[in-house]
Each structure stands twice: as structure tokens, then as C-alpha cells.
Amino acid sequence: MRDAIAAQEFAHVEAFRAGIKSICGAYHVEPCPRGSGFAARAGLARVGGLEIARVALTAREVRRDARAIRRDEADHFVLTLQRRGEAQMLQGERQTTLRAGDMFLSDAALPSLFDFGGTAAEQLSVHLPRAEMTSRFGALARGGLSIRREDSLAVAMTALLQRAQEETPPQIDEAFLSLVGAWLQDTARGETRRDARADGLLGQALTLINLHYRDPDFGPGALAELLNVAPRRLQRAFAPLGETPRDRILATRLDQARHQLEHRGGRNISDVAWDMGFGDLSHFYHVFRARFGHAPGATAATGDA
Numbered sequence: 001m002r003d004a005i006a007a008q009e010f011a012h013v014e015a016f017r018a019g020i021k022s023i024c025g026a027y028h029v030e031p032c033p034r035g036s037g038f039a040a041r042a043g044l045a046r047v048g049g050l051e052i053a054r055v056a057l058t059a060r061e062v063r064r065d066a067r068a069i070r071r072d073e074a075d076h077f078v079l080t081l082q083r084r085g086e087a088q089m090l091q092g093e094r095q096t097t098l099r100a101g102d103m104f105l106s107d108a109a110l111p112s113l114f115d116f117g118g119t120a121a122e123q124l125s126v127h128l129p130r131a132e133m134t135s136r137f138g139a140l141a142r143g144g145l146s147i148r149r150e151d152s153l154a155v156a157m158t159a160l161l162q163r164a165q166e167e168t169p170p171q172i173d174e175a176f177l178s179l180v181g182a183w184l185q186d187t188a189r190g191e192t193r194r195d196a197r198a199d200g201l202l203g204q205a206l207t208l209i210n211l212h213y214r215d216p217d218f219g220p221g222a223l224a225e226l227l228n229v230a231p232r233r234l235q236r237a238f239a240p241l242g243e244t245p246r247d248r249i250l251a252t253r254l255d256q257a258r259h260q261l262e263h264r265g266g267r268n269i270s271d272v273a274w275d276m277g278f279g280d281l282s283h284f285y286h287v288f289r290a291r292f293g294h295a296p297g298a299t300a301a302t303g304d305a
Contacts, residue, residue, distance in 0.1 A: 007043030049173030085121030094144030101149025
């Protein structure tokens with residue numbers, strides 16, 4: 001993932017307004033009530049053909065009105081993934097509450113409102129050029145649409161964005177736009193792929209991984225047996241995510257290990273590794289560094305700070 005604009009910390013609203021303009025466009029920022037302070041972090045990265053902004057802040061609301069729209073030349077759609085906290089999203093007559101994992105598609109050429117209620121939140125925003133969207137999807141491309149984290153297409157898009165933070169998957173822009181198109185077509189037909197985790201093969205596999213990843217003997221073979229499917233069929237089910245069952249099991253173990261190290265409460269690194277299903281400590285150190293760019297001890301030190 002290559003930074004187009006390196007992430008910056010902002011302690012003042014005015015500095016954040018100026019910084020966010022170069023990242024996402026012109027927005028008005030309403031801070032929390034006087035005395036509550038202000039904190040934000042924002043940056044922009046380009047991965048393949050995708051432009052991805054990451055914004056974390058504590059504020060009352062962020063809005064893009066007609067005046068802000070006239071101040072820049074942003075001509076794209078914005079697909080926002082709520083990473084942390086909640087936000088009330090409003091564009092036109094459409095309003096929805098985003099919780100962690102939910103997504104919202106807005107049109108940067110139209111007024112919009114992000115109401116955070118004064119709580120801490122973090123979002124990833126993918127900038128989708130209007131020309132590309134309209135040439136591919138025509139009138140289906142419009143703002144004000146939401147997709148819940150339980151939807152299988154949301155699961156797939158989120159997985160791609162997570163991979164994009166660690167590497168540049170081949171043809172990620174094509175893969176991502178194909179998923180966006182499938183969502184827009186489902187929305188136009190009034191259809192929603194509900195709860196991939198409960199219904200489809202992919203969803204069942206993700207649920208079982210979350211249940212069994214701590215078992216060091218749990219791998220793709222065991223997962224296929226639990227699902228009573230051939231390994232090749234299981235492999236095909238993961239194709240929309242751009243990863244294999246083995247990749248997802250490892251990523252789940254590593255993500256949970258990092259979380260434990262950040263909040264480890266005095267536990268040592270080897271205990272965390274064993275608990276997350278790693279039977280070989282040297283292998284754990286190797287794959288942890290490969291995924292996060294630093295040794296487990298660096299995460300542990302940050303968590304202890």
C-alpha cells in the first residue's frame with residue numbers, strides 16, 4: 001500500500017479542515033462541545049487503481065454542503081467503510097446508521113452529512129471516479145446506498161480492503177469494482193445477500209474459522225471436513241475474497257494475536273502465540289512480521305505504553 005499523502009495527526013479543527021481537503025475534498029467539521037478537545041488522523045493511499053482515504057476523528061459531525069462542493073473539483077463517488085465507532089450517514093432523503101463493518105455509498109457532487117455524535121470513529125473511504133462508475137454501471141451508480149456487514153458482498157469488499165493495507169493484490173481495482181457492480185445490481189433488483197456468515201458456504205466457513213482458529217490442528221483440511229465439502233470447492237468459495245482458506249485462518253490468528261498483545265495484561269508473547277493456535281514460536285514471529293511489518297514485541301510494547 002503506497003501513501004499518496006502520508007497520515008497526519010491533527011489537534012486543531014482548522015488544520016484538519018485544510019488537511020482533509022487535499023485527501024477527500026472540502027468538508028465542514030463541527031467539533032465536540034467546548035472543552036472536549038479535538039483529535040484526528042487522516043491519510044491517503046493508492047493501491048493499484050484504487051484511492052483509499054483513512055480517517056479517524058472525534059467530532060460532532062462532518063458535512064459537505066453546496067459551498068464546500070463549489071470549493072473543490074472532487075468528481076467521484078465515495079464508498080465508506082465504518083471501521084470503528086458509529087456514524088449517522090445522510091445524503092438526500094436516505095439516512096442510515098453505520099456500525100463497524102457497514103458501508104455507505106455517497107456522491108461527492110451532492111451534499112452529505114456524517115454525524116458522529118461526538119464519539120471516536122474511524123472510516124476507510126474508497127474514491128470511485130465518476131467516469132468509471134457511470135461507464136460501467138450507468139444510472140445504477142448513485143449516492144445514498146448502504147450495505148450491512150452481514151451481506152456477503154460487504155464481507156468480500158472488506159476483505160479486499162484489508163488486504164490492500166498490507167499488499168497490492170493483482171487487479172484489485174477490477175476485483176473491487178466487480179463487487180461494487182454486483183451490489184448495485186442487487187440493490188436495483190431489490191435483492192440483498194443476507195448474512196453470508198449464516199447462509200452460504202463462504203459464510204459458514206468464516207464462522208467456523210472464528211470458532212476454531214485457536215486449535216493448532218485446525219487447517220483447510222479440517223475446515224473442509226466440518227463443512228462436508230471437497231477442498232477444491234472450499235477453495236473456490238474463497239475466490240471472491242482473493243485469498244485461500246489457509247490465508248484466512250492465518251490472518252484471523254494473527255489479527256487476534258495482535259489484539260491480545262495490545263491488551264495483554266502482563267501475558268508474555270509465547271503464551272499469546274500458543275493461545276492463538278501457533279505451535280511454532282519462530283514461525284509466529286516470522287508471519288507476524290510479514291503481516292504487520294514489525295515484530296510482536298513492538299506491538300506488545302505499544303500496548304504496555
